[in-house]
Amino acid sequence: MSIIVREALQTDCQGIMDLIMGLAVYEKMEDKVKMKLETLQEDGFGNEKYFKCFVADRQENGASKLIGYALYYFTYSTWEGKCIYMEDFYVSPEYRGKGVGSRLMGSVCKIAVEKKCARVQFSVLGGNKPSIDFYKRRGAIDMTEVEDWHLFRLTGSALEKLAANSNTV
Incomplete structure (x- = not known):
């Protein structure tokens, strides 16, 4: 078995949708997911791309299965310039603690460094202690605590x- 972290392809969208539902179940918010496969495909791989994504792809005996993903997009800080917002980050439970999450997050951070972004930002549910601990071990700062x-x-x-009420034309 090998695990490859790579940029997502349009053909990965069903696997990404499955992981999105896995994340929603993990966060006990599965009823909040309104995303449709077609929307994900269009928004990530259509003419106008609204996000980018890395996937962790487990390959074994010629079969491939997505076991994690990190979905992100570029934002802008008027104080610091270019930034990345990591919207979703998830690794299937049976693959946690094996370095997959660090590789996925590292891939997003590598893009941030290459593009000279000031920061990578993300949100975490307050009760998600395992994820908060994971991020803090990697040097992330809890902006609610600090600022x-x-x-x-x-x-x-x-x-x-x-x-x-907008005045724009």
């Missing part, structure tokens, strides 16, 4: 209401 930053979100009617 009291809080994550906010606009959705649904609040999003639509503010969009309707």
